[in-house]
Amino acid sequence: TRSSRPQRMLAHVKRHAARGDPQSVIDAIDYFCRHKEWAMNVGDEKGTILDSVVCEVSPGAVLELGTYCGYSTMRIARLLAPGARLITLEFNPANAAVARQVIAWAGLEHKVQLVEGSSGDLIPQMREKFGIDSFDLVFLDHWKDWYLPDTRLMEELGLLHKGSVLLADNVICPGAPEYLAYVRSSPRYDSRYFKSHLEYTYVEDGLEKSVFPGASAGSRP
Numbered sequence: 001t002r003s004s005r006p007q008r009m010l011a012h013v014k015r016h017a018a019r020g021d022p023q024s025v026i027d028a029i030d031y032f033c034r035h036k037e038w039a040m041n042v043g044d045e046k047g048t049i050l051d052s053v054v055c056e057v058s059p060g061a062v063l064e065l066g067t068y069c070g071y072s073t074m075r076i077a078r079l080l081a082p083g084a085r086l087i088t089l090e091f092n093p094a095n096a097a098v099a100r101q102v103i104a105w106a107g108l109e110h111k112v113q114l115v116e117g118s119s120g121d122l123i124p125q126m127r128e129k130f131g132i133d134s135f136d137l138v139f140l141d142h143w144k145d146w147y148l149p150d151t152r153l154m155e156e157l158g159l160l161h162k163g164s165v166l167l168a169d170n171v172i173c174p175g176a177p178e179y180l181a182y183v184r185s186s187p188r189y190d191s192r193y194f195k196s197h198l199e200y201t202y203v204e205d206g207l208e209k210s211v212f213p214g215a216s217a218g219s220r221p
């Protein structure tokens with residue numbers, strides 16, 4: 001049967017990127033998406049904003065919702081300090097299979113734990129299964145209408161601490177209006193929009209960075 005776009009992307013990486021060189025894998029994917037086939041990676045422009053937030057937070061524990069082909073997984077993992085960990089959740093086994101190979105080609109598999117399944121099922125297992133107490137940074141890039149319910153779930157499970165940062169892709173295109181309204185209106189978050197463009201296009205999109213000031217915030221009368 002015909003190959004999938006993620007499989008063609010992986011083939012391009014294996015042909016053009018150097019093993020163990022994350023930047024060359026990132027560049028190869030950006031080239032493929034800009035000049036051959038568009039795909040929904042966060043991309044190079046928004047990727048630079050993602051990089052700057054990762055460096056600012058210098059997280060010990062990161063959660064990524066929506067691995068897809070592992071592009072943003074690599075962007076985050078390549079910047080992590082020794083011992084820091086990134087857990088990334090992917091629902092689609094075919095996407096997960098491609099992402100594992102992309103991450104391995106970049107030589108970043110020792111920093112990344114890719115877990116197959118849905119965020120709704122896996123987030124409640126973070127403590128018992130992965131020994132995670134809370135996340136310093138969460139990158140939301142999965143189904144857009146899941147951003148809000150998953151954020152509420154992380155709040156309720158105490159997986160966010162004072163200063164935890166949520167970074168959400170696509171808050172303009174395709175859009176996550178309920179999530180945006182929540183983080184921008186809730187006294188629980190200090191939220192800021194980083195205006196950019198939809199990956200590999202001139203369409204507006206951006207990332208929303210929301211800092212969780214602590215469970216007590218917003219509950220005061």
Ligand SMILES: O=C(NC/C=C/[C@H]1O[C@@H](Sc2ccncc2)[C@H](O)[C@@H]1O)c1cc([N+](=O)[O-])cc(O)c1O
Pocket residue numbers: 040041042065066067068069089090091092095117118119120141142143144146169170173174198199
């Ligand atoms: O739809 C978009 N992203 C949804 C991403 C979904 C990815 O995450 C899981 S879903 C899942 C993973 C984990 N847990 C539950 C569900 C899917 O298998 C896919 O790998 C999107 C669309 C556009 N666009 O322009 O149309 C641009 C973007 O940047 C996007 O991110």
Ligand SMILES: [Mg+2]
Pocket residue numbers: 040041042141169170
């Ligand atoms: Mg996205």
